[in-house]
Amino acid sequence: MRLHKLPRAMKLASYLESKHFRTAAGLLIKRTRIIGFFLYALATVGFFILPREDISRSSYFDENALMTGLATRQFDDAVTVNRVAMALRDLDQSEAISVIDKELSKIGLEVYQQNFSALLPIALVQQSTPTISGRNIYGILRAPRASTTEALILSAPFHTRDGTSNVYGIATMLSLANYFKTKNYWAKDLVFLFTSEGELGTEAWMDAYLGQQMPGIVASSLQGHSGSIQAVFNLELESPLFDYAEIVVGGTNGILPNLDMVNVVAHLCLVEGIQTTFHSPWSSRPTYQQSLMGMLLFGAHLAPGLPTGNHALFLRHRIDAVTIRGVGKTQQRRGTETQNVIPLGRAMEGIVRSFNNLLETLHHSLYFYLLPSSWRFVSIAFYTPPFGLFLLPLVLEALKQWLVARVPDILLPTQPSSTLGTPNKLPLPFSRLLALLLVSFGSGGFLCYLPALACTHLGHITLTWLVAGLLCICGVSVLVPLLLGFTVMDYEWRIMKCFKLLLLVIMLAAFAVLNFPLAVCLALCLSLPCTITQPSGLSSKHTHWLSQISLLLSSPPMWVLYFCALYTFSLSAPSADLNDVIVDSITMAMTGVAMAYNAWHLLGCWLYWAMCLCVWPLWMMAWSLSCHQLVCSPKEEGCGPSKEALQSEGLDEGDQKGLRHSKDLQVFEGSPSPTSHMAS
Amino acid sequence: MRLSCCALFIVSLWTVCKAVSSKSTHTNNWAVLVCSSRYWFNYRHVANTLSMYRSVKRLGIPDSNIILMLSDDMACNARNPRPATVFNNENKAINVYGDDVEVDYRGYEVTVENLIRVLTGRLDSSVPRSKRLLTDDRSNILIYMTGHGGNGFLKFQDSQEISNAELAAAFEQMWQKKRYNEILFLIDSCQAASMFKLFYSPNIIASSSSRVGEESLSHHPDTDIGVHIIDRWTYYALEFLEGVSPASQVTMENFASALPSDTPLLSGAIFSLPLLEKRMYDPPLL
Numbered sequence: 001m002r003l004h005k006l007p008r009a010m011k012l013a014s015y016l017e018s019k020h021f022r023t024a025a026g027l028l029i030k031r032t033r034i035i036g037f038f039l040y041a042l043a044t045v046g047f048f049i050l051p052r053e054d055i056s057r058s059s060y061f062d063e064n065a066l067m068t069g070l071a072t073r074q075f076d077d078a079v080t081v082n083r084v085a086m087a088l089r090d091l092d093q094s095e096a097i098s099v100i101d102k103e104l105s106k107i108g109l110e111v112y113q114q115n116f117s118a119l120l121p122i123a124l125v126q127q128s129t130p131t132i133s134g135r136n137i138y139g140i141l142r143a144p145r146a147s148t149t150e151a152l153i154l155s156a157p158f159h160t161r162d163g164t165s166n167v168y169g170i171a172t173m174l175s176l177a178n179y180f181k182t183k184n185y186w187a188k189d190l191v192f193l194f195t196s197e198g199e200l201g202t203e204a205w206m207d208a209y210l211g212q213q214m215p216g217i218v219a220s221s222l223q224g225h226s227g228s229i230q231a232v233f234n235l236e237l238e239s240p241l242f243d244y245a246e247i248v249v250g251g252t253n254g255i256l257p258n259l260d261m262v263n264v265v266a267h268l269c270l271v272e273g274i275q276t277t278f279h280s281p282w283s284s285r286p287t288y289q290q291s292l293m294g295m296l297l298f299g300a301h302l303a304p305g306l307p308t309g310n311h312a313l314f315l316r317h318r319i320d321a322v323t324i325r326g327v328g329k330t331q332q333r334r335g336t337e338t339q340n341v342i343p344l345g346r347a348m349e350g351i352v353r354s355f356n357n358l359l360e361t362l363h364h365s366l367y368f369y370l371l372p373s374s375w376r377f378v379s380i381a382f383y384t385p386p387f388g389l390f391l392l393p394l395v396l397e398a399l400k401q402w403l404v405a406r407v408p409d410i411l412l413p414t415q416p417s418s419t420l421g422t423p424n425k426l427p428l429p430f431s432r433l434l435a436l437l438l439v440s441f442g443s444g445g446f447l448c449y450l451p452a453l454a455c456t457h458l459g460h461i462t463l464t465w466l467v468a469g470l471l472c473i474c475g476v477s478v479l480v481p482l483l484l485g486f487t488v489m490d491y492e493w494r495i496m497k498c499f500k501l502l503l504l505v506i507m508l509a510a511f512a513v514l515n516f517p518l519a520v521c522l523a524l525c526l527s528l529p530c531t532i533t534q535p536s537g538l539s540s541k542h543t544h545w546l547s548q549i550s551l552l553l554s555s556p557p558m559w560v561l562y563f564c565a566l567y568t569f570s571l572s573a574p575s576a577d578l579n580d581v582i583v584d585s586i587t588m589a590m591t592g593v594a595m596a597y598n599a600w601h602l603l604g605c606w607l608y609w610a611m612c613l614c615v616w617p618l619w620m621m622a623w624s625l626s627c628h629q630l631v632c633s634p635k636e637e638g639c640g641p642s643k644e645a646l647q648s649e650g651l652d653e654g655d656q657k658g659l660r661h662s663k664d665l666q667v668f669e670g671s672p673s674p675t676s677h678m679a680s
Numbered sequence: 681m682r683l684s685c686c687a688l689f690i691v692s693l694w695t696v697c698k699a700v701s702s703k704s705t706h707t708n709n710w711a712v713l714v715c716s717s718r719y720w721f722n723y724r725h726v727a728n729t730l731s732m733y734r735s736v737k738r739l740g741i742p743d744s745n746i747i748l749m750l751s752d753d754m755a756c757n758a759r760n761p762r763p764a765t766v767f768n769n770e771n772k773a774i775n776v777y778g779d780d781v782e783v784d785y786r787g788y789e790v791t792v793e794n795l796i797r798v799l800t801g802r803l804d805s806s807v808p809r810s811k812r813l814l815t816d817d818r819s820n821i822l823i824y825m826t827g828h829g830g831n832g833f834l835k836f837q838d839s840q841e842i843s844n845a846e847l848a849a850a851f852e853q854m855w856q857k858k859r860y861n862e863i864l865f866l867i868d869s870c871q872a873a874s875m876f877k878l879f880y881s882p883n884i885i886a887s888s889s890s891r892v893g894e895e896s897l898s899h900h901p902d903t904d905i906g907v908h909i910i911d912r913w914t915y916y917a918l919e920f921l922e923g924v925s926p927a928s929q930v931t932m933e934n935f936a937s938a939l940p941s942d943t944p945l946l947s948g949a950i951f952s953l954p955l956l957e958k959r960m961y962d963p964p965l966l
Binding site for chain 2 (some may be wrong): 356
């Protein structure tokens with residue numbers, strides 16, 4: 001019979017019994033660690049060359065309709081900016097709202113207000129009550145000669161992210177509104193939005209505008225409406241004098257705006273003489289180290305997926321949005337108060353005019369990129385291959401475990417299988433896999449949904465209770481496999497490990513598409529624990545205890561603590577007390593968990609859910625596996641699957657011999673001269 | 681109408697053909713002016729076409745003999761800070777969208793099908809006379825096209841393309857149906873020379889704003905309106921035409937030499953010599 005006429009299963013079987021396959025399998029099983037190490041090294045090099053000038057590309061405008069910077073910008077109204085800023089200074093929120101209301105009405109816009117209140121599931125330490133309420137105010141400038149089909153949102157919150165008053169941001173927006181009202185070339189409505197209570201106010205307004213409803217936020221419906229939102233620009237100025245304009249692009253869940261939007265903002269700031277920065281103050285012709293630092297900081301801000309500004313919430317709905325933040329205070333006060341504000345106002349005028357030129361939503365440029373600096377970008381085509389190389393060792397390890405579990409079939413070519421041409425079936429330990437999945441995802445489910453259960457019964461819970469509860473669940477999950485001490489066969493644990501590694505690869509690949517920096521962090525944290533865990537019995541007791549302790553130290557809660565410690569340490573003064581730093585990092589970790597939980601319920605971030613139901617279960621699988629005990633060493637006789645298991649698979653006596661582990665297994669455990677065994 | 685007022689359309693051949701061409705054999709003049717783009721950022725294409733329309737009208741071709749195809753979405757665009765106007769220069773000296781502009785095909789009527797039907801005369805009986813090209817074998821036609829183009833095609837309103845083969849076939853149909861005496865084909869777009877590469881009918885002079893592989897660029901932006909306002913080739917062509925009156929005796933050679941070389945045009949304007957004796961040679965003049 002010609003080979004190509006055979007059915008596929010038979011062709012596979014003939015390949016699996018071929019010499020070529022045996023050599024390749026032997027090589028893989030013997031050298032997995034080295035190949036893996038080599039691939040990791042290659043991946044690291046791949047990542048580190050990304051910010052280089054010859055790999056990253058220079059940013060360019062992809063949408064010709066933008067015509068950025070073509071029109072002259074003439075905004076120069078320092079008088080109004082100063083007047084409004086003086087009027088708003090030191091006012092509390094309700095007084096400020098009435099001042100803004102008066103200003104907007106004077107300009108001639110339609111003015112509306114919206115009340116909202118939000119119940120935080122986890123009360124943060126600084127707050128007195130768990131309910132936060134506030135008021136948003138917004139004015140609509142209707143396009144003079146166009147129908148209300150599209151809108152551009154110009155937003156300025158009452159407080160910047162750091163908590164300082166955004167008086168000059170609001171003043172700039174109001175004087176821009178005054179200036180824009182005199183122009184007749186608007187093809188889209190301009191909505192000037194002033195929100196309170198940070199992201200909560202923006203979320204409340206956005207939900208009411210888009211017709212969504214987040215549980216936990218109660219907001220009155222909007223009386224004034226405009227068309228579909230094309231772009232959102234958020235302005236935050238701590239003080240009128242600033243050194244840089246920080247362009248904050250990251251959105252919730254790692255979603256980024258169109259790169260054209262970022263380029264428009266950067267270009268117009270440049271043209272107006274304002275230096276731009278992305279989380280780091282180097283933007284014009286940075287060196288390689290600065291680019292690398294810039295890229296890492298960009299990734300670090302994007303990885304948690306928590307909102308970094310009011311614009312972040314709009315990105316969840318695929319509305320391009322960006323925040324411009326004035327940072328840095330000039331040491332010497334020279335010139336007028338508004339010497340930085342007016343150029344920024346002109347830049348805003350140019351940006352809004354550019355977007356006014358658009359007829360369609362931005363669709364040309366990239367949505368997946370990394371920004372080492374203002375004018376260079378790394379596209380998805382470049383940063384995905386190193387990540388793929390990073391995942392490859394996991395796949396190879398999974399393959400190795402599968403092959404070793406099926407070693408006898410590979411080793412004994414003279415043993416024909418019962419049905420001609422089909423490979424021997426190995427009984428898969430379904431019950432064990434199911435138990436593994438149940439324990440891991442069950443504990444993850446508890447971590448994820450128990451706080452919600454507690455909230456519904458108790459109304460809200462404080463931070464300490466939440467953290468205590470989560471740690472309890474973690475502790476119980478860790479102790480259960482340890483105390484139960486399951487026994488496992490050699491081939492069974494190998495198949496479980498293979499399954500776990502494949503699940504990890506799938507999860508990381510999925511995250512790579514959703515939030516790439518997060519995927520990289522998870523890959524760094526989870527690869528090694530999942531690769532090197534094995535049940536007790538294979539190595540000495542000492543080594544096994546050591547590996548278990550290191551596994552505990554590399555669990556997700558500990559990683560959260562490490563990242564927070566790193567952050568606090570990098571920010572603290574060199575002479576700071578170590579105890580203080582540790583306490584600070586623990587507090588930060590706790591607050592971070594609470595913020596993630598609140599963001600999940602109020603703002604739509606899936607970080608908490610992902611950590612509980614994707615990351616924690618995979619670590620639990622590795623932990624459970626390491627808590628298993630090998631029931632017999634592979635070198636012993638009678639260590640194969642039981643008779644009943646075999647008969648349930650329809651295999652007879654003849655096959656049992658083949659399936660029993662023989663001492664030929666030593667070949668793959670590193671003993672010399674393998675070729676003599678495989679030459680048959 | 682004085683024959684000399686159409687001196688612009690007199691063919692000027694090199695030494696061999698001079699004797700043949702010095703006598704003009706046409707009795708009427710027509711113009712087909714096509715702007716194939718729409719949308720605000722293509723303001724300059726509409727300005728190009730309207731400027732040519734204005735020059736052609738000023739030099740004596742009446743509206744009844746002009747087919748003007750425009751998307752006509754610039755003057756009343758919500759983004760236009762000067763509503764009801766279209767300018768072709770930053771100095772805003774002339775509003776080319778004045779009081780007496782007759783647009784024959786506007787908006788979504790500017791399609792490839794309509795252009796071919798107009799050229800070949802295959803129009804439904806319900807189409808009015810103002811939208812027909814009622815030429816005979818003694819008509820000289822100016823065909824001016826502008827828009828976004830590529831190698832072998834011109835883009836029509838962001839959804840269609842007309843290829844050079846289609847255009848060549850349309851012109852051959854016109855020749856066979858005796859619908860023209862001579863055609864002056866002017867095209868201002870990127871890689872415009874590719875559009876007349878396949879012409880095989882006689883008595884056509886073609887001029888393009890750029891060679892194959894080159895882009896045609898705009899001349900200058902208007903920083904008040906915020907758009908690019910005119911293209912380079914058309915700008916220099918109009919400069920030449922502003923100096924022409926119905927009484928002047930300018931020839932094609934003058935026109936050709938008036939269009940500047942690669943700088944400041946920034947692209948190579950090509951003239952193809954007419955194919956009177958079925959000879960096809962195409963030396964670039966500039």
